[in-house]
Amino acid sequence: DTGVSQDPRHKITKRGQNVTFRCDPISEHNRLYWYRQTLGQGPEFLTYFQNEAQLEKSRLLSDRFSAERPKGSFSTLEIQRTEQGDSAMYLCASSLSSDNQPQHFGDGTRLSIL
Amino acid sequence: GDSVTQMEGPVTLSEEAFLTINCTYTATGYPSLFWYVQYPGEGLQLLLKATKADDKGSNKGFEATYRKETTSFHLEKGSVQVSDSAVYFCALSDNTDKLIFGTGTRLQVFP
Numbered sequence: 001d002t003g004v005s006q007d008p009r010h011k012i013t014k015r016g017q018n019v020t021f022r023c024d025p026i027s028e029h030n031r032l033y034w035y036r037q038t039l040g041q042g043p044e045f046l047t048y049f050q051n052e053a054q055l056e057k058s059r060l061l062s063d064r065f066s067a068e069r070p071k072g073s074f075s076t077l078e079i080q081r082t083e084q085g086d087s088a089m090y091l092c093a094s095s096l097s098s099d100n101q102p103q104h105f106g107d108g109t110r111l112s113i114l
Numbered sequence: 115g116d117s118v119t120q121m122e123g124p125v126t127l128s129e130e131a132f133l134t135i136n137c138t139y140t141a142t143g144y145p146s147l148f149w150y151v152q153y154p155g156e157g158l159q160l161l162l163k164a165t166k167a168d169d170k171g172s173n174k175g176f177e178a179t180y181r182k183e184t185t186s187f188h189l190e191k192g193s194v195q196v197s198d199s200a201v202y203f204c205a206l207s208d209n210t211d212k213l214i215f216g217t218g219t220r221l222q223v224f225p
Contacts, residue, residue, distance in 0.1 A: 004157075033212065042118075042203050042215030043158070056210055091158065095211070100146050100165045103213060107157040
């Protein structure tokens with residue numbers, strides 16, 4: 001079991017730049033989730049996929065955010081025109097789609113906006 | 115909407131002390147309940163879960179019971195170790211299976 005893998009671990013960029021993060025889920029998992037965690041808070045749901053279909057997006061996901069999972073395997077999360085408030089840890093999780101299957105989390109990508 | 119409230123930390127204990135971290139929830143349906151743990155420098159790990167009322171989840175000496183009447187899922191351990199020092203998150207999953215987390219409780223255990 002190789003676990004959920006996220007890349008990069010850290011990203012530092014200037015305000016206004018675009019960034020893209022990648023998540024590789026556990027291979028047999030058909031559900032993939034993105035969360036955002038700020039300091040001192042619990043993770044907040046952003047969006048999730050079942051296979052390649054994006055089934056739900058949070059109000060937190062502004063128009064500057066887009067996520068894809070084109071072949072139902074890895075996923076990317078892109079933030080355009082980054083703002084200071086985007087600084088956070090971005091977490092990816094995956095699970096099987098059967099009832100009550102636990103989500104397995106990656107180590108996250110920490111984004112810092114200068 | 116659905117939400118989770120957990121006690122603020124840090125919780126500071128001596129080794130072998132009894133641990134309780136309180137968690138209550140608000141949900142319109144019948145959620146599943148979880149405790150996740152985040153050790154320093156590591157990602158979130160599932161600690162235990164319960165999927166229906168009166169279920170007890172347990173793992174590594176930790177326990178939590180799904181109490182529908184009090185909408186609670188308190189985490190307990192009879193004797194904590196220094197290695198239990200971490201941040202603990204209570205969470206629920208709704209009918210779409212996305213997780214809703216509490217703000218986390220930092221546990222510090224001293225020898």
